[in-house]
Amino acid sequence: MGILTFEEAIFESNRISKRHLLLGNGFSIACRPNIFVYGKLYEQADFSKLSPTAKAVFETLKTQDFERVIKALRDTKAVLEAYGLAPQSFLDTLQADADGLRELLVETIANSHPAWPGEILEEEYAACRDFLSNFNTIYTFNYDLLLYWTQMHVEEGVAPNSDDGFRKSSDDYDASYVVWEPSQSHEQNMWFLHGALHVFDSEVEVQKYTWLNTGVRLIHQIRNALDRGLFPLFVSEGTSAEKLARIRHSDYLAKAYRSFSEITGALFIYGHSLAENDEHYLKRIEKGKISQLYIGLYGDPNSDANKLITRRADLMSNNRRRGAPLSISYFDSASAKVWGR
Template identity: 35%
Template structure:
């Protein structure tokens, strides 16, 4: 495989590529925090603890979405065979409990403040991110948000627009929005008539602390954690902020990088948008031996989901770019 620098060197002079960040972006900082096994260990399923953990064991996974899909399938089968009401209601409650537990687990394992990350690491991440124009992310955590908002760290010119304005309310149309949280995030809240975000400030309570307070009061951040691409798309299209970000994918053109994403079927809605775009070249990161079963699947999916009459896919070594270099 080629390196990241070799890939980005192919971009035409004057063009700035776009990027989609997957969970690998955050795991590159600390794999022990930002992985499903750790989130499952931290999750609290309340009175359904034994039953839901047994589901993870039966599915042979740490992935919350896999278990969510299993619950959706179970409900569909029961409905087809005339299943009774109480059991269907239990499955529906478990679906909601699973989503709530995921949000709580992320907030409880997340670094509380950006000073837990070294300035050199933020500088390295900012240098990497500054190579791109439009930035899309499916991550819920705050690492990218913190990196792009740190002040007094190079490169100083890296000040991207996320569409939020005075009072931290999203404005959307009429902005030069370059940052798109495709599946929401810890810092974004849907207040019904307005989309708001918690803003980073060293002088105020940390965002993570605010999120935890909100969770205690039953207020959850804007998250898309539905079990399938179809259900994720439906959720996105019913929220003005998420829909705006989603539609921005289709406006992409030129060269597009995908960093740290498993190219899973659960995010096929994203790749369908990109396939309809004017992107001519996709560079997809591969971590480790490209011939493993997992990486072979990633490469096959990337070609199937992204290649079109005008676009082609090439792969680069994810380890050739030290995003969080100390």
């Protein structure tokens, strides 16, 4: 199996009209390997400071979604209060567990994410922007802010060349946030397929809080939003089926899903292992319209991990039933030098 350098893959793909990029967790790990690690927030969270019942609710509901559990605890407390069926001590336990999980969520995010954009070096931003400039549309599975920070990190007076679809609210132009509407996403070229930490679901609209508008660091933004009952819009469920169910219940996530399903031309995948828990998107590649797939491999192409990737990639090509055949090439992820190294 021949392995291209990233530069060779880009040169080869110049014959195709459009190039798209799909990012996985390896994009963030390449930037800060000591902070970003594989695994869900649930797996990284330290439950030792909470009561045993708080973690038990995850198991009872068969979920790893913090938002679902916190809301379940709050709703249970409200219902029991309305019926007057529970002693105050039990209601206090429900409230304490909900509050404790909320703080644990903030703490876990804080421990796995840079606090503000200035922690990324100028040369790192420059190298990453150079990498991203090769693509028409960028999709990411990551809900951290590295991609967003990079795209927004331009010289003063220079407009970013990316569009995440968020605009000033027509109902409150001076609000500290911007909003997303399906009608204003036609030019959008940056999509967070599983949501993002700076995007919040207020039930009536999807809001994005930014450093520029608020001057408030990410972790404080998240804590303030949680205090108001808002949760970051991100998919933290474990299986592909659970993720897809969450996606279908959000305007933003569902539109991102449809956008990815419609892309044509070439798709580059960087930092993703084609893992089973993202099968809902891998199937979109199989059944989609792209004609050329470039997959980044890290390290020895014959390693067990890379063999799993190539095996799943072969299935994609073999399962293409309609439209143009799907050709697959591989490139050396390290040669992309996404963050300048």
